[in-house]
């Protein structure tokens with residue numbers, strides 16, 4: 001565990017606790033008996049949770065784990081995911097309930113009821129069918145937070161096509177590799193997006209990405225900014241021209257519980273992103289179950305807001321699938337939190353009386369930096385549950401969040417999960433758990449997790465090690481798209497004897513047996529809650545003609561959790577390594593991967609620390625990046641390398 005960031009040390013000395021109020025507990029969806037109920041019979045418990053959904057055909061078996069690690073949940077059951085998220089709420093008499101309060105960055109708004117959402121999704125489904133998209137086909141979606149993004153995802157689900165949403169901030173190269181890997185037939189995008197008050201092009205980047213992409217037959221373009229866009233006749237179609245005239249009638253077909261729902265790419269420890277595959281029945285069951293209990297959501301009463309982007313799994317499970325399955329009324333906001341001012345989120349909370357707010361530690365720390373006077377200017381009294389996700393939340397940020405956003409009264413739920421887990425796994429239950437700032441605490445009822453040592457033996461109270469999931473769960477990934485071997489290797493080989501899923505996170509138990517997450521133990525960085533692999537950034541750097549070699553580490557950062565720090569060796573006489581060259585390299589990485597991967601700092605060095613087998617010792621580079629004394633260098637092939645690096649940096653070379 002020596003590799004873990006020292007910034008997390010304070011997590012381990014935190015001892016404040018915040019019990020739920022009696023008033024909250026009395027009305028809470030969850031009671032303590034949920035744990036005992038699940039412990040008594042896990043499969044019966046999950047079968048009961050699956051009853052939250054409408055099944056056209058009931059399952060015959062809850063779990064089939066005979067072909068582990070490839071799970072089947074609710075075997076032979078049939079359902080339509082989009083029907084569950086939209087139509088059934090209209091049929092039960094809630095067609096007039098607002099599903100989405102959409103807020104555009106420039107200030108335009110749109111309220112969409114369930115009845116309207118049903119019409120839009122049906123039309124979009126008919127539009128996709130008219131283009132020859134059918135069950136099992138892949139549709140790539142690169143869109144900002146506009147209603148069409150959600151409509152497009154649900155339209156795919158409705159016809160059994162898989163969506164692959166690609167974050168709007170990803171580069172053309174990143175989009176292309178995802179389109180190729182999934183062999184997407186259709187790409188859905190927009191003309192441009194509003195970002196910090198300005199319109200930025202989107203379609204032009206997509207065109208660049210798709211140059212020569214053979215799988216793509218059609219590109220559908222949502223008009224948002226109205227700016228001119230390049231156009232490929234015969235391939236490109238305006239969303240409004242294609243969708244608006246379609247029939248509002250579309251009969252949802254029931255698909256198998258294991259029918260693939262989507263692919264979502266995430267960084268692993270190599271340069272190639274993994275296409276995480278999720279399926280239907282188990283995924284929707286756990287997304288809906290967790291949204292109901294973890295956020296204490298009450299349909300028709302609460303106004304919910306998850307600030308994530310649909311480009312990440314949080315947007316999939318906690319904007320689209322879980323909340324809509326639970327008949328949510330939610331806010332969807334297009335823009336950045338400080339456009340046009342730093343109180344934008346609180347203004348929206350006040351206007352729509354948001355009662356459940358779910359965001360990431362990096363944004364909470366940004367709010368802290370902007371100052372508590374800003375939230376204090378707004379009426380936030382509607383808020384009753386606050387959530388956090390994406391990285392370990394430091395206790396100070398947790399307490400600030402509760403005090404300044406939650407009126408020192410609301411429960412704060414720190415939710416641990418991953419793209420791969422599909423839904424929340426470890427989290428307090430509001431109204432039940434006595435919360436501890438900085439700890440995700442306990443696996444949810446029905447979920448099993450352990451902290452183990454190298455030999456897969458569970459560590460005792462107060463002990464630290466690796467987080468594993470020792471029993472299959474309904475929303476677990478069903479594989480990596482097109483690469484079963486990588487799926488086994490990445491998640492199931494480390495503790496193969498015991499059959500544990502290796503999450504890649506370090507964790508420890510406190511003396512009560514509560515779990516504290518300590519960050520990644522592999523070569524994956526967490527920057528503002530986004531996973532980026534060190535190898536991915538390294539390959540981007542060495543693809544630049546001036547770079548001979550590169551090593552990248554995640555150094556602790558007060559706002560973003562981790563910041564990307566790169567060490568590069570330049571080619572012989574290529575350039576001088578001055579400010580301009582460094583700037584050029586930072587921009588190059590942004591262009592190759594996306595602005596989120598832009599290194600915070602690049603240091604030009606004469607050598608890199610390597611073991612005799614040639615492996616870069618990132619631990620030592622992290623010491624340099626975090627201004628610490630450099631640790632043990634005895635396993636280096638050349639132990640003088642670190643002196644060379646340190647002295648070079650001090651002399652400003």
Ligand code: WT7
Pocket residue numbers: 266313314388389390391392393414415416417418419420440503504505517518519520526529530531
């Ligand atoms: C990694 C997964 C799950 C949606 C957002 C990120 C870290 C996530 C927490 C938390 C400590 C957390 C882990 C995990 N992480 N939530 N509450 N406490 N760490 O999804 O991109 O798949 O990243 O994010 O390191 O492995 P993701």
